Amino acid sequence: MTETLFEKIWNSHVVVERDDEPSLIYIDRHLIHEVTSPQAFDGLRVNNRKVRRPDLTVATIDHNVPTTDRSLPMIDETSSTQIKTLEKNCKDFGIKLFGINDPNQGIVHVIGPQLGITLPGSTIVCGDSHTSTQGAFGAFAFGIGTSEVEHTLATQTLWLEKPKTFEILATGKRKNSFAVTSKDIILSIIKQIGTDGGTGHVLEYRGDAISDLSMEQRMTICNMSIEAGSRAGLIAPDEKTFDYLNNRKYTPKNYDDLVDDWKNNLMTDANSKFDKTFTIDVEKIEPQVSWGTNPAMVSDVTSKVPTPEEFGNNNEIQIESAKKALSYMDLKPDTPIVDIPIDRVFIGSCTNARLEDLKDAAEIVKGKTVNSAVSAMVVPGSQMVKLQAEELGLDRIFKDANFEWRESGCSMCLGMNPDILKPGERCASTSNRNFEGRQGSGGRTHLVSPVMAAASAIAGHFVDVREWC
Amino acid sequence: MIGNVIKYEQDNIDTDVIIPGTYLKIHDYNELATHAMEGLDPDFPSKVKDGDFIVAGKNFGCGSSREHAPIALSTCGIKAVIAVSFARIFYRNSVDGAFLLPIEVDEETYKKISNSDSLEINIETNEIKNITKNETYSMKPFSEIIAQIISAGGLFKYKK
C-alpha cells in the first residue's frame, strides 16, 4: 500500500486507533513558552498530576521578553510575573528551560531546530500555532491550545482526528532567487488557496522548487501553513535536512543510524493519493506585499492595491471584508504598491529572523542608510542567531545604516512587549500576521520578505527589490 | 440552550481581534473578559449577556493557538459561536476546555440569522430554532470525537 509522508508519521505514532473514533497519538517532543502554559500547570497542580516526560519537554521565554538591554529590570510587571511563573513551573516539574539570560533563548520555533530538538519523522507540539515551522524537517509539528498542553504534559499523548492530506506542488525555478524568496512563494500560495484553504488538512510541500530551498527557507514556508488554515505543513527530509541537524546540541548520539532509517522511510511513496492538490509555478512569482488585514490579501509588488470588487470576485462578504481592510489600512484602490510609504520596518519573528534572513537583508542594507522618515529594527530569532550574525559583522552593517539591533524574542510580531506600532503607523514587517491590531492597536502591517523589508527601509516605501540586486 | 445573537457579518474573525496579544499576560479570566473582542468591537463586553451566541462568517478564530480567545468569550457569557466555518485550533480549544460550543452552519442559515434574534440550539437533534423569526435551521453535526469531548465536559474528563 502506498502512503504519504504524513500518513507514515501518523501511523508510527498511533497508540490507540479504532474505527470511527479519534486516535490517541504519541508526542515525541513538547515545547512550551510563557504565554500558553500557566493554566496548564495550574491544572496539573489542582489534579495532583506530574509531567509524564519532562525529558521530552523543553521550555523557553520568547513572547513577552524585552528586546532591549536585559541586564536592566523589567518594567512591565505582568510580563515579569508571567516569566517568573514559567521559571517556577519548570523548576517544580523538572523541565529544561532556556531562560531569559540563556545563550540558547529564542523564539521557540527557531530554537527547536537550532538545538537539534526537532527531528524528522517525529511528532512535535507546542502551545503555539506556528509550531508548523518545524514541519520543514519532515516532522508532524502542530500548534495546540492550553488544554492540550496540559494533556500532553500529563500523558505525552493527544486525542486527534486524523487530518486529510493536501499536496502543494511547487514547480519551476524562481527568476531571481535572491529577491524572490520563500516568503513570496508562501504568500503567493496563501493568496490563491485562501486563509482557510488548508483547514482540516496537513500540507505537504513538494516539487523541485521546494527541494531547491535551504532549510531556513523551507521553515519560512512551513511556518505560514497555519495562515492557510492548516495546523501542520511538512516537507520530506533530504540531505540538506540531515546536514542541518548534524552536530547540534541535542542531536541524538546514534544520528547516522537514524539518518539511514529516515532515508529509507520518510518520503511519500510514488503514486500515493492526496485528498487535495494545488500546483504553483514559482517562475511566475514576483516579490509580494500584503495590503490588507489577512495573509491572503497580497499583491505583486509591480501591481496596485486592488479594488474591493477585483479582490472579492463577486463574493459579497469578500468585497465587504476588502472594503473594511482598505479602510483600516488607509489605502485607496489602484494605488501602486511601490507608492505606499512606510513609517516602520520590523525584521524579525519565527517566519524570517534566522541567520540567512539577516544575511540577505544585510546584503541589501550594506553601505546605505535608513530613510529619515522610517524607524527600523532587527530582532534576531534567537540569541544564537544574534551571536552568529555578530560574528559575521551583520550587526555593524545594520547599526551603521541606522537600524536598531535588538535581543531576540517575538517582539513586534505580536505586540506583547514594548515593541509596538503606534495607532496609524505603517510597518513593513517580515512576520506572518497582518491582522488588525496585531502589532499594536491601530497599527498597519504589510507582510514582506526580509530583503523587501530592508530595501523599503532604505527607500521609505515599497520597491521592486529585484532592481536592487 | 436559548440565547440572543450578536452578529458580525464578517469572515476571518481572528484571535488577535478576539483577544489582542497585549492581554495574553493576564492570568485572571474575569480581567481577560473585559478585553474580549476589543480589536473588533470594543463595546462587546458591556453589551453581551450571559447565554448569548456570536454569529459570524467563515474561518472564525483563525490565527493563534491562544486558548485565551474562547476563554475570554465564554467568561463574558458566550455559550456558542455559530459560524460558517472555524479555524481548527480555535474549534478544538473551545471544546477541549468546555468553554463554548463551536457550531457550523451553512452560508444560507448564516444569512438568515439577524442580530438580536433569539435562538434555541439543540445539539441532540442538530437543530437551531429561530424563536424571533419562527424558523428552524439545521447545524452540521459534531464529529464523533468532538461530540464525545463535549458530552464528557472537556478533554480531561474524556476517556478518563
Ligand code: SF4
Ligand atoms: S514570532 Fe510571532 S508568530 Fe512567531 S511565535 Fe512569536 S509571536 Fe508567534
